[in-house]
Amino acid sequence: MLKRFAGWWLAGPATLAVLVFLVLPVAATIATTFGEDGGIFAPYIAFFNSGFRRTVLWRTIEISLATTAISLVVGFLTAYVVSKSPGKLKSLLIIAAVFPLLTGVVVRSFAWLIILGKNGILNNFLVGIGAISEPLSMLYTQGSVIVAMVYLFVPLMILTLVGVLENIPDDVVQASSSLGATPAATFRQVILPLAVPGLIVGAVLVFTGSFTAYATPQLLGGERQMVMGTLMYQRAMVSFDWVGASTIAAIMVVITVAVVLAMSRVARRLNPMAT
Amino acid sequence: MMTSRINPLLILFTVLVYIFLMGPLIIVLGASVSDTTYLTFPPQGLTLRWFENIFEISAFRRTIITSLELAFLATGLALLVGIPAAYALNRYRIKLPSWLSTVFVLPILVPEIVLGFSLLKSVAVGMETPIFLTLLVGHMLLVLPYCVRVVSASLASFDFSIEEAAVSLGSPPVKTFFTIVLPNVRSGVIAAFILAFITSINDVSTSLFLTGPGISTLPIQILAHVEQFFDPTIASVSVLLMLLTVAVMAIVERTLGLTFLAK
Numbered sequence: 157m158l159k160r161f162a163g164w165w166l167a168g169p170a171t172l173a174v175l176v177f178l179v180l181p182v183a184a185t186i187a188t189t190f191g192e193d194g195g196i197f198a199p200y201i202a203f204f205n206s207g208f209r210r211t212v213l214w215r216t217i218e219i220s221l222a223t224t225a226i227s228l229v230v231g232f233l234t235a236y237v238v239s240k241s242p243g244k245l246k247s248l249l250i251i252a253a254v255f256p257l258l259t260g261v262v263v264r265s266f267a268w269l270i271i272l273g274k275n276g277i278l279n280n281f282l283v284g285i286g287a288i289s290e291p292l293s294m295l296y297t298q299g300s301v302i303v304a305m306v307y308l309f310v311p312l313m314i315l316t317l318v319g320v321l322e323n324i325p326d327d328v329v330q331a332s333s334s335l336g337a338t339p340a341a342t343f344r345q346v347i348l349p350l351a352v353p354g355l356i357v358g359a360v361l362v363f364t365g366s367f368t369a370y371a372t373p374q375l376l377g378g379e380r381q382m383v384m385g386t387l388m389y390q391r392a393m394v395s396f397d398w399v400g401a402s403t404i405a406a407i408m409v410v411i412t413v414a415v416v417l418a419m420s421r422v423a424r425r426l427n428p429m430a431t
Numbered sequence: 432m433m434t435s436r437i438n439p440l441l442i443l444f445t446v447l448v449y450i451f452l453m454g455p456l457i458i459v460l461g462a463s464v465s466d467t468t469y470l471t472f473p474p475q476g477l478t479l480r481w482f483e484n485i486f487e488i489s490a491f492r493r494t495i496i497t498s499l500e501l502a503f504l505a506t507g508l509a510l511l512v513g514i515p516a517a518y519a520l521n522r523y524r525i526k527l528p529s530w531l532s533t534v535f536v537l538p539i540l541v542p543e544i545v546l547g548f549s550l551l552k553s554v555a556v557g558m559e560t561p562i563f564l565t566l567l568v569g570h571m572l573l574v575l576p577y578c579v580r581v582v583s584a585s586l587a588s589f590d591f592s593i594e595e596a597a598v599s600l601g602s603p604p605v606k607t608f609f610t611i612v613l614p615n616v617r618s619g620v621i622a623a624f625i626l627a628f629i630t631s632i633n634d635v636s637t638s639l640f641l642t643g644p645g646i647s648t649l650p651i652q653i654l655a656h657v658e659q660f661f662d663p664t665i666a667s668v669s670v671l672l673m674l675l676t677v678a679v680m681a682i683v684e685r686t687l688g689l690t691f692l693a694k
Contacts (some may be wrong), residue, residue, distance in 0.1 A: 163519040167519035174534050178546060181546075185553070229449055241662070245491055249449070253452065256456060263633075265694060266666075270459065270470050307451070307455065405542075408545055409541060
């Protein structure tokens with residue numbers, strides 16, 4: 157008996173922990189948004205009727221899309237160079253990408269606070285060289301949040317894509333050039349399509365990460381650039397509007413899951429190596 | 432070689448990207464030793480007093496200890512339940528339903544901030560669980576996927592016939608696990624421990640709703656401090672966290688080789 161269910165006994169505690177402390181509480185949070193007076197979708201109607209909250213949702217999507225697009229381009233080009241670098245240099249470049257990745261979100265966002273502040277390094281520099289006469293207010297803008305988010309996610313993108321690019325067999329690249337393709341054509345017509353599944357994985361990681369971020373928008377966007385994460389915290393802990401916060405939580409879960417499921421289908425369909 | 436064929440503009444671009452990646456961290460390092468009461472770079476003067484200042488602020492002393500305790504306990508617990516789960520997922524793959532491995536992806540799929548909020552509502556308030564315990568549960572769930580995935584990956588290349596050989600020669604199953612299986616996946620366990628530990632130490636989103644005036648973690652305390660004071664103390668705390676990262680990378684380098692982290 158014990159032997160027959162050995163697999164269950166061993167996987168049981170971890171499975172139970174996830175079910176009891178993650179699935180149930182999150183399901184409960186989502187469930188509370190449907191039991192309100194004034195109709196089953198009342199909290200959602202309230203959310204989308206509020207111009208402010210619609211703005212927050214739209215801003216979060218904008219910031220996340222911009223972060224994803226910039227990280228994709230920067231990450232892909234950098235990963236391409238890293239993957240083509242000779243051995244020693246390649247390890248060094250990988251280490252230099254791992255280091256920021258392992259350094260926490262708070263530290264990395266705080267760094268941009270020093271750079272972009274009113275008396276920050278960038279302002280002092282620009283005033284110093286005479287490019288501007290008055291310090292600019294760069295903090296608490298959509299741009300400052302996007303810059304810090306790109307900073308957060310570029311290392312992740314580089315590391316994901318270096319792995320993908322290294323898995324592209326040399327044969328196909330050589331075949332392309334021996335058949336007369338220029339390096340640029342090989343890059344566009346062979347390497348890029350083969351990297352598409354990896355690009356999608358990276359994009360999903362960055363988009364969902366930016367969409368649900370808290371620390372970076374809080375530090376660099378503040379009250380003026382509220383996003384879903386900071387709005388949710390404000391609803392729950394400042395206004396004590398738990399149903400409102402749960403509604404935001406539910407919207408976050410739905411969008412995250414939808415993006416992950418949709419993009420993994422797209423990735424499967426676009427994979428040129430799959431038969 | 433293909434190496435010579437990279438467009439020089441692309442190389443220049445990569446150099447700029449790496450300046451972008453390293454620059455802000457170097458600035459934090461510089462600001463932490465500046466002998467000024469405000470954050471500046473390049474540093475003016477050289478002092479370590481902001482590092483001393485960390486330990487003079489009791490909130491930092493307390494939260495550093497809480498964060499370390501939390502990271503050790505959460506990682507330990509996650510490995511305690513995660514290693515057997517990873518073992519079961521590999522050893523009994525055919526007998527177990529396929530959805531089981533999906534369960535361990537869920538903590539990655541659910542936004543951390545939603546997990547933290549839900550734990551506050553259902554576990555801390557709903558079940559009247561002490562806040563430290565709730566925080567521990569949250570961090571355990573946060574790091575569990577790393578533990579299961581990384582240990583699973585190293586078990587995938589383990590030849591289970593070695594284990595069967597030991598058992599058929601009369602070694603009891605539990606002893607076999609500890610003397611045969613575990614030593615073979617040691618590097619996976621170390622990697623899982625390190626990834627989980629650093630994830631827990633740096634976490635903001637899960638802890639956000641599970642901290643308050645009574646109990647807090649270091650990153651949450653840093654966030655709170657930045658909103659009131661803008662002195663180099665935060666830069667020096669940040670440097671401490673960077674040193675931890677360096678230590679972690681050194682351990683990984685010694686045990687597994689750093690290319691491991693790129694996978």
